[in-house]
Amino acid sequence: MRPNDCKYPIVDGKLSIKLYIELFTLCFESFIDKYQNFDEISSMIFHLPFSKMRDKALQSLDDKYIDFKTKHLSEITSKILCKNIGNTYTGSLYLSLLSLLYYGNINEHEKIALFSYGSGAVGELFTVNLSADYKEKIRKLEIDKRLNSRKEVSIEDYELKYFDNMLKLKDNSRVKLSKIIDSIRFYEIDK
Secondary structure, rough: OOOOOOOOOOOOHHHHHHHHHHHHHHHHHHHHHOOOOOOOOEEEEEOOOOOOOOHHHHOOOOOHHHHHHHHHHHOOHHHHHHHHHOOOOHHHHHHHHHHHHHHHHHOOOEEEEEEEHHHHHHHEEEEEEOOOHHHHHOOOOHHHHHHOOOOOOOHHHHHHHHHHHEEOOOOOOOEEEEEEEEOEEEEEOOO
């Protein structure tokens, strides 16, 4: 989270992990209460701020779910892209899904459970059913080719090329943060 009066986010990693696990456990138990079991679920993917977060969440489940934990802890294809690309924040859940579909051995019409998490405030567990033609569509993305075509850039080049240009207006002037007063951010155009 980044309070309005701070230039950078404030991170409490241990608290974030604790809340993630609590929300996952709550969502998982609510799902079990409503649907009785996870037997129809072929795979489960997670929002992955880092790749071991899924493992921590699964390991936190009660031992009566040992078969479920063992099955899903052994599945690694959903973590490949997140490990390769890094944290995409909100997009990490869908990057995990893409990774599972691209690298995994998932059949058409299977049901996948997804655990979504947001900043310690909300968690949601929902399911999706795969369409009959999903494999054809996923293969056309050529993910490996795209990943292998990446080029390493320095932080300075990245900030100049990407971040700095995001703040550029059509007349080449730039928007910049000028001051913060009582948690209110003020911006000005720098010509």
